[in-house]
Amino acid sequence: MDASPAERTPDTVGSLGEVATLARILPHLPAGDSTLLGPGDDAAVVSAPDRRFVVTTDLMVHGPDFRLAWSRASDLAWRAAASNLSDVAAMGARPTALVVALAVPAETTVAFLEEFAATLRLACDTLAPGTGVVGGDMSVSPTMTIAITAFGDLEGRAPVRRDGAAVGDVVAAAGVLGRSHRGLARLFAEAVDDEGAPDARIADRLRASDPDVAWHLAPRPPVGDGVLAAEAGATSMLDLSDGLALDAGRVARASHVTLDLDGAALGGSPADVRNALAGGEDHTLLATFPAGTALPGSFRAIGRVVEASADGGVTLDGRALAAAGVGDASGWDPYRAWSGAAG
Structure with missing residues (x-):
């Protein structure tokens, strides 16, 4: 007698092999409006x-x-898509295509990868409609690794770089700042078992009840605001992936100015300000606009561009961050943060 579906051993990438696994995954992926030749050949062709x-x-x-x-x-699929689509948006471009490479343990189920692929389609359709997944590669590894390359179309516009901020510009952010940082902090504080190992059941409960946890696990950045910012005349822009203080400092150094941030606009309380400054992986957008510009999309003013000063590239209410009592606002650095194996 054949085993019932509940008793059947799930197909894994190790049991099916690459060809059969890809045959299960590829139908889930979006083609994309700019795709001239998708998966199946040695390389894809995307219109430019x-x-x-x-x-x-x-x-x-x-x-x-x-x-x-x-x-x-x-x-994982949503987060991988969001982080790359947001980087394209930060240049003032419209995302057109993704190339996805996966290295997964041999015991990874094909159902897991099908869910990953189906969510890539949903993420592209939601965050950047018309974006296709046009190819990639798969391999086996004891450590799951996801690498995505994203492409975008400037549609005749100049790219919005980091080095164009000018004294007098308004500093603006799109989306909510510090949300991912708050979510991650709660996961580390609560989503662990008695021995300190990550606990999936607790994480699921937190995901359902706390929007900050949900955002950290699967961020939904305002990708469309990148094009809107470029069309509105943004003088500089970047994706906020490593924390406001660190990323604003990149704009300041590239533009040879200081970005003076408004504590009240960052939430007012010391905790809110710290989260906004130090928290990484929000994948929202930071931009500067000429004074008087009607801020587009979800952008809101959070500061102004001033002359470069001895207090550094980023100040808070006119004071150096170290003197503003915000603690460590150095941002996310995987080389400093990673110190051991994950559960």
Whole structure:
């Protein structure tokens, strides 16, 4: 007698092999409006009517970047897509295509990868409609690793770089700041068992009840605001992936100015300000605009650009961060943060 579906051993990438696994995954992926030739050949062909294209890549590794005990396949797909789509948006470009490379343990179920692929489609359709997944690669590794390369179309616009902020500009942010940092802090504080190992059941409960936890696991950045910012005349822009203080400092150094941030606009309380300054992986957008510009999309003013000063590239209410009592606002650095194996 054949085993019932409940008793059947799940197919894994190790039991099926690459060809059969890909046959299960590829139908879930979006084709994309700019795709001329998708998966199946040695390389894809994507249209570039502007004769230029924006390209970026991002890597997620189990341990320093995510915990499988806390993250579902859908979380990983959404987060991987969001981080790359937001980088394209930060250049003022419209995302057009993703290339996805996966290295997973041999015991990974094909159902896990099907969920990953289906969520990539949903993330693209939601965050950047018309974006396709046009190819990639798969391999086996004891450590799950996800690498995505994203492409974008400038549609005739100049790219919005980091070095264009000018004295007098308004500093603005799109989306909510510090949300991912708050969510991660709660996971580390509560989503662990008695021995300190990540606990999936607690994480699921937190995900359902706390929007900050849900955002950390699967962020939903305002990708469309990147094009809106470029069209509104943004003088500089970048994706807020490593924390406001660190990323604003990158704009300040590139533009040879100081970004003076408004504590009240960051939430007012010391905890809110610290979260906004130090928290990474929000994947929202930071931009500067000429004074008087009607801020587009979800952008809101959080400061102003002033002359470069001895207090550093980023100040808070006119004071150096060290003197403003916000503690460590150095931001996310995987090399400093990672100190051991993940559960």
